[in-house]
Amino acid sequence: MTDHHHDHHHHDHSELSETDLRVRALESILTEKGYIDPAALDVLIETYESKVGPRNGARVVARAWTDPAFRARLLSDATPAIGELGYAGRQGEHIVAVENTPELHNMVVCTLCSCYPWPVLGLPPVWYKSAPYRAKAVKDPRGVLQDFGFALPATTKIRVWDSTAEIRYFVVPMRPDGTEGWSEDQLAELVTRDSMIGTGLAKRPDEVTR
Amino acid sequence: MDGAHDMGGAAGFGPVRPEPNEPVFHAAWERRALAITLAMAMPGGWNIDMSRFARENRPPADYLGMSYYQVWLAGLERLMQERHLVEADELAAGNALHPARPVAKILTADGVAPMLRRGGPTERAQTRPALFAVGDRVRAKTMHPPTHTRLPRYVRGHVGRIDAIRGMHVFPDSNAHGQGEDPQWLYTVSFSGTELWADAPDPLLEVTVDAFEPYLERA
Numbered sequence: 001m002t003d004h005h006h007d008h009h010h011h012d013h014s015e016l017s018e019t020d021l022r023v024r025a026l027e028s029i030l031t032e033k034g035y036i037d038p039a040a041l042d043v044l045i046e047t048y049e050s051k052v053g054p055r056n057g058a059r060v061v062a063r064a065w066t067d068p069a070f071r072a073r074l075l076s077d078a079t080p081a082i083g084e085l086g087y088a089g090r091q092g093e094h095i096v097a098v099e100n101t102p103e104l105h106n107m108v109v110c111t112l113c114s115c116y117p118w119p120v121l122g123l124p125p126v127w128y129k130s131a132p133y134r135a136k137a138v139k140d141p142r143g144v145l146q147d148f149g150f151a152l153p154a155t156t157k158i159r160v161w162d163s164t165a166e167i168r169y170f171v172v173p174m175r176p177d178g179t180e181g182w183s184e185d186q187l188a189e190l191v192t193r194d195s196m197i198g199t200g201l202a203k204r205p206d207e208v209t210r
Numbered sequence: 211m212d213g214a215h216d217m218g219g220a221a222g223f224g225p226v227r228p229e230p231n232e233p234v235f236h237a238a239w240e241r242r243a244l245a246i247t248l249a250m251a252m253p254g255g256w257n258i259d260m261s262r263f264a265r266e267n268r269p270p271a272d273y274l275g276m277s278y279y280q281v282w283l284a285g286l287e288r289l290m291q292e293r294h295l296v297e298a299d300e301l302a303a304g305n306a307l308h309p310a311r312p313v314a315k316i317l318t319a320d321g322v323a324p325m326l327r328r329g330g331p332t333e334r335a336q337t338r339p340a341l342f343a344v345g346d347r348v349r350a351k352t353m354h355p356p357t358h359t360r361l362p363r364y365v366r367g368h369v370g371r372i373d374a375i376r377g378m379h380v381f382p383d384s385n386a387h388g389q390g391e392d393p394q395w396l397y398t399v400s401f402s403g404t405e406l407w408a409d410a411p412d413p414l415l416e417v418t419v420d421a422f423e424p425y426l427e428r429a
Contacts (some may be wrong), residue, residue, distance in 0.1 A: 025304035
């Protein structure tokens with residue numbers, strides 16, 4: 001935990017410590033009863049802390065930007081297309097990719113809980129799971145984009161995908177201008193997590209060092 | 211159930227607060243809470259819909275007062291207690307006081323990757339024709355079950371359009387309560403912002419939900 005607090009958490013340090021003790025006790029009870037293997041917990045944590053994350057999704061987007069046939073497969077049936085890059089499984093069993101254009105901006109939310117395409121984006125950030133985002137995204141998505149510090153042209157249509165079942169949505173952001181001839185690896189550096197949720201845009205070439 | 215979890219359109223929560231360079235976890239206990247929850251589903255035998263109902267089915271003030279992983283923990287403790295895998299006195303004492311219940315299988319370190327890769331696909335064989343076609347106008351039913359449902363309140367009573375047919379999928383309303391998978395046709399239904407929010411400032415807004423056939427009627 002960093003030493004500055006976010007006021008939307010509403011939890012002071014003593015509460016965190018109390019929860020910490022409760023989780024330690026729970027792990028020890030469940031281990032003692034033989035229901036869990038702490039080594040399996042370590043592997044799960046390692047997986048989502050350092051292996052599965054938005055770098056996966058960035059590779060999918062960069063491929064779609066450079067390979068028209070892949071882009072077509074991704075937009076028509078995303079789950080097997082994403083599987084071609086080796087990404088599949090839990091919370092990504094049925095993925096649908098939606099593409100941003102100058103006329104249409106897509107944004108993904110789960111108003112009922114926190115559904116999110118784990119194999120391509122990893123675990124969702126706190127704001128995605130928070131009440132403000134879940135409440136506001138379906139009613140005032142342009143206001144949400146303002147909270148993220150940018151605006152779309154007033155003429156751009158916005159489509160918000162509320163993930164209420166087991167379909168997981170994944171946004172393919174627009175490829176930035178000035179990236180002609182870039183390699184897939186270079187392009188992947190421009191693809192932010194938020195651009196694949198629809199609360200951001202891909203970085204411009206001048207925002208990264210080539 | 212019409213619980214605090216059903217947040218679409220609710221007022222008063224304030225702005226979204228992005229956190230630059232956000233870490234995956236904000237405290238050590240969050241790592242363990244996530245991992246324990248994922249691991250316990252195997253010996254526990256519950257499904258994702260049961261997990262969701264165990265998290266959302268609590269007093270609104272409790273739900274809103276807890277952080278995300280605290281809600282997960284509360285849901286997990288309930289699922290385990292319902293099956294007598296763990297008793298309340300053990301949670302209070304912080305150590306095991308009763309013999310373990312026999313469980314079919316536990317998650318080992320070697321089993322993690324295959325378990326995650328397998329996931330939990332919800333699509334099932336198509337055993338009957340879909341009632342609606344792409345382009346059909348449908349109304350989301352006005353319904354308020356006290357049990358688990360995935361039809362958010364903000365679309366109920368509103369008219370939308372069938373945009374896509376997603377196949378037949380496990381029906382959460384049944385599966386969450388141990389009443390079987392009862393697969394139903396699943397549709398992506400789009401609603402205009404002006405239909406959903408009479409005061410909407412944005413005529414160029416469209417919202418889609420994924421709705422199971424029993425949630426919809428022809429409009």
